Amino acid sequence: APALAQGTKLKVGALRFTSHSPSFIALERGYFAEAGLDVELEFFQAAQPMAVAIASGDVDYAMTAISGGLVNLADKGAIKVIGGALSEEPGIDGQKILASDAAFQEGVTAPGALDGRRFGMTTAGSSFHYMGSKMAKAEGIDMTFVPLQKVPAIIGALKTGQIDAWSIVPHIAKPVASGPEVHMIGSVVDYLPDYQVTTIFTSTENAGDRALTEGYLGAVTRGISDYNSAMIDRAGGEAGVDAMVDLIHKYVYTDRERERAAPSIINGTMRINEGATLNVASVRDQLEWFQSEGLVDAGISLDQLIDGSFVETVGS
Amino acid sequence: MDLRIEGLTHRYGETEVLSGIDLDIPSGRIVCIVGPSGCGKSTLLRMIGGLERPSAGAVVQVGPPPEGSLNPLTYVFQDFALLPWRSVAGNVSLALEDHRLVDRAGRIADVLARTRLSDFAHALPRQLSGGMKQRVAIARALAVDPAVMLMDEPLSALDAQTRELLMDDLVGLWERERFTAVYVTHNLAEAVRLGHRVVVLSRRPGRIREIVEIDAELSGRGAMEDVQAHLWGLMRDEARAADAELVDG
Amino acid sequence: MDLRIEGLTHRYGETEVLSGIDLDIPSGRIVCIVGPSGCGKSTLLRMIGGLERPSAGAVVQVGPPPEGSLNPLTYVFQDFALLPWRSVAGNVSLALEDHRLVDRAGRIADVLARTRLSDFAHALPRQLSGGMKQRVAIARALAVDPAVMLMDEPLSALDAQTRELLMDDLVGLWERERFTAVYVTHNLAEAVRLGHRVVVLSRRPGRIREIVEIDAELSGRGAMEDVQAHLWGLMRDEARAADAELVDG
Amino acid sequence: MGETGARTVQAAARVAASAGAESPHPVPFRGGGFRITGNRWAGFVVFALLIGGIEIGIRQGWIGRLTFPLPSEVLDVFRQLWVTGALWDHLLPSLSRFAVGGALGALAGIGIGTLIGLFGLVRAGLVPVVSALFPVPKIALLPLFVIWFGIGEGSKYALIALGTFTPMVVATYGAVDNVDRTLIRMGQSFGLSWWSIVRKIVLPGAMPGILSGLRIGLAIAIILLVAAEMLGATYGIGAYILEAGSLYDLERLFAGVVILSVLGVLTSSVIGWIERRVLRWRT
Amino acid sequence: MGETGARTVQAAARVAASAGAESPHPVPFRGGGFRITGNRWAGFVVFALLIGGIEIGIRQGWIGRLTFPLPSEVLDVFRQLWVTGALWDHLLPSLSRFAVGGALGALAGIGIGTLIGLFGLVRAGLVPVVSALFPVPKIALLPLFVIWFGIGEGSKYALIALGTFTPMVVATYGAVDNVDRTLIRMGQSFGLSWWSIVRKIVLPGAMPGILSGLRIGLAIAIILLVAAEMLGATYGIGAYILEAGSLYDLERLFAGVVILSVLGVLTSSVIGWIERRVLRWRT
């Protein structure tokens, strides 16, 4: 992107999750610098404040699941979705549906048996709410959704059998289900085969700056390619995985030794859309679901939410 | 019932407050205790009433308390010690509630009548002048038929005119009821008006310096300027020294 | 500088507190004001010092204040009104700090010496006995070279012995400095010891009932029992009625 | 205002004093000011100005839509809450949590606080524990509360109770300590039993302190409603606020905050009313 | 115990009084008790018992591993935090937020509180606003704070400052109201200027109340550290606690809570020390 002045300052929001690896890679391997961007990572504890930080201009680009809050901010003209990241894809280990031991003992060994039971979520309008709803609809069952604000509270409630089920990304699902208190009973991908889990988004203002956004996306897509090829296609063999784990470990599970962190990093591997392709069909489905639940204004159009002009889109 | 104080000595930590006090408190008389600030008058009175234990010596009760006395040793405090949340009648009642009595209400009404407080039975302490408050405290003390009244500067929180009125009340009361009392005061005029016997204490550690007997009838006593002057002569220098002392380092 | 009170009347809302007070306060004399509780003595004194505005009438200043007087009308309060966080010297200093003075420290030292407080210059109020505190308040008042001292029951928070000592001090001070003062008190003994003129007020609304002139020299006055008895005769019934009044509904 | 007025008067008086020192003149006035006065209307005016300013600011575009909600839309949210009856769906569960949790915490706090005030050994043993508990942020313990009390009403009651408990303990034992010792000595001098003294002297004497502790305790209870309703509540003012926050729906967020604020002001006036009735004996 | 002892003595004394009424005997003792005493050791004993009990309970399996962390492992977390230096990485940012936010809030609160105390119009205008602000849960405003102050230190300072501000205002104007009116009248009677009276009488006289308000304000500031560090903080005790919570790591969660608790107790003793120094003039 030659249009960019060298050393354009940029803040990229991230969570300390493996799914944010493309940003780490692009930074570590100098892809941002090559695009003329001087990137600083800004870490968050949760996705919701990241969306607000984009709106307030504290952060320029970030990656997170589509939530009611994000849609509302888009409605206020503050942010735009400009690309896709994590996707559910048949055949690849994706998000898991978990059940508590108590429910499991009572026969909840598959999602279809969750009729009348309690499903955990952070807040109304979160991706957990969406996944649970779609699953319930597909199974033709009714569930109560219990808002618990934070992931730890959900885990606590699940382990003690106070909620019956939950869905979550594999690198959290696997360690949680490794104990006797929680069981894995299904995969989200079975209900939402092409679910666009996370998206790349930015402020409306940045989306108007084509050179900047293209520069950013260009660098991130290189990170995505590196990640997919090393971790999923194993193009570099074990050595490639090791090198990538080393790189990611600088940002994720930093408080554990590398030996203990590596399995968790590898466990968390999910495919990220090559070229940040955006599955518009999935996004539309999510938007319509939010609207049908009354969580966002029914008048919001897809165009207010996404700017599909930067990346390849499917399903539009 | 008489009281006898025998070789009473008291210390707070290192400081000796009272030293070798011997004193008789005969029934039916008022014993006034005067002395400079901080000489241990209040401490002595607390020990007479059993609220504090002397380091050495004893306060001895001689003879039985009068029949029907609910609380032989009864205090009247300087700052009245009325419960602000109880009415006048309620405050008097407090002293009686731990006793089984056939006619508590009657007893309260009687004692309020004797102290001319009947009209104020339902008033709260905050509505009363200082003088009235102290009258309520006296009524409460009378309600338990005390053998000895222990009064710690009962008039010193009042203004001079009210003090004058209450002194008249006390003289009248004594004429009728002939109660026994230990009366602590700074005020020599009070001491010579009310005391049958005035005990002068020295500065800390309090020792008995002199005991002045006053023979005149309570009613009809004047200012007794000569006795006052004699007492003041005994105390003037010590009072001045006590006044000029720093309270702590 | 003399003061003249002319037809002074004051109301708080509906209640009339003072009614038609006419009074002269001649230079170099002590005017005592006595009267039953709540008759408006403190209110009158506040108006003399300009702390409150009368509803009607006026307090008039006749003649210039003495040369160098920093605060012609200066109060001494019943509860001393010392700043507890300042030392004795600091409390005296407070009254001088708003004035440009060449030798403030010298002036403070001088006034402390005159009231025999030099040894206590660095003590805090809490370390002082009541009598010492009131001496400090008097020193502070003297520090501004007042034309008239306005004293509102300056001794009534003290015990009887200290009161005696301070009265001697005040007499001594007046003999040396011949200050003018308006002295409010409940205590007839104080009034006859210190007053050249005793003003007796009636119950609320306060009116002047009688003005008693006392000619005897301040030093060497005795208890003057006859004058006291006369004053008490004027006031007794009203004091009793005031005492028995409920403070509010 | 009185104060500035007083200053001017004072200055004027000084001039008069120096100018007309020779001829008879009234003594200068130098009192006034430093009085505790108030004017009920000014509060309304300030609120009206604030709200009006924001409304106009947003409509004119001086204030971004993201910065503040439009006051008129907040009002509309209230209207909707009222019309649909959703107000009660949210208010009633919150009120019952507030009542039960607050009552539990306050009663336990008064009880323990009284014991600390009366018994030296209890004081020595428990005061350090309570002081250590005081600065612990209750939200940090949220995950634990799920385990300990479940995600039902239990954990909500417990969280609110814990928040009310610590300030109540501190206020109560302070109040017991502050009971006039002469009154207690008076009770002893009349030979009252220990239990009579506690019941008739110590507890009534501690009442003012306990009630002002209750003011703080219940304010904290209201603040903790939001934290408590993080734990699996679908209905409740706290849950409503949290949902609005996560949806970045400022109008509903503010509507919820206003409801809590009104609840707080109401609670405080109820306590004020109780104080005026129960503590009528105070001057 | 002093109190129960007193009771027994009293009872014994009564028996003596009725039995030996005829012969000379010492007056019965009936004082004692109701004294404010303490025993430093009992606090340690209670803590030791609590911690020891939990340790043994967990090791013996009486207490589930999910219910409490193992105290010895909490200790080990502290050791690790110390050895790796991570303690300072977390403590220093939190301390600076606490210091800056607390100082801003306290200063603003004292300033506004003093104005409310001095000027009737300010009181009338601002007291209702402050009372309305008091019961607003600060976490509810978190999303707004990001927009208003960004995700940097600004919003953290602001949140902590807001939490400290409201109690400081209330405490300060209460303290100014409580300044002895005779002292102010004394100042006026000596012709002191308005500003001298404020500086030399009102403010020093309000100091005790302001300091005890500071105690509450700073306790709230510590509690709000956790909420503040929800806003995009990587380092800080609050962030550490939140992260431990999200990993359900009870040992680290408790370690963080203990640090905040110690911080609270320390702050409170520092204020106690300041009180003893600055308020030496009090009895």
Ligand SMILES: Nc1ncnc2c1ncn2[C@@H]1O[C@H](COP(=O)(O)OP(=O)(O)OP(=O)(O)O)[C@@H](O)[C@H]1O
């Ligand atoms: N509980 C206590 N502990 C330690 N010292 C005490 C205690 N009570 C009194 N004192 C000290 O004992 C001395 C005598 O006190 P007490 O109150 O008996 O004197 P007093 O003669 O009544 O004085 P006053 O005339 O001022 O009432 C004083 O120096 C006082 O400081």
Ligand SMILES: Nc1ncnc2c1ncn2[C@@H]1O[C@H](COP(=O)(O)OP(=O)(O)OP(=O)(O)O)[C@@H](O)[C@H]1O
């Ligand atoms: N600021 C005020 N507002 C309303 N009423 C007042 C005020 N100050 C005094 N009063 C009333 O005015 C009357 C006179 O009060 P003042 O204090 O002048 O009496 P006093 O003669 O000094 O009484 P005392 O001997 O008790 O000091 C009292 O009834 C009092 O209640």
Ligand SMILES: [Mg+2]
């Ligand atoms: Mg005494």
Ligand SMILES: [Mg+2]
């Ligand atoms: Mg008066």
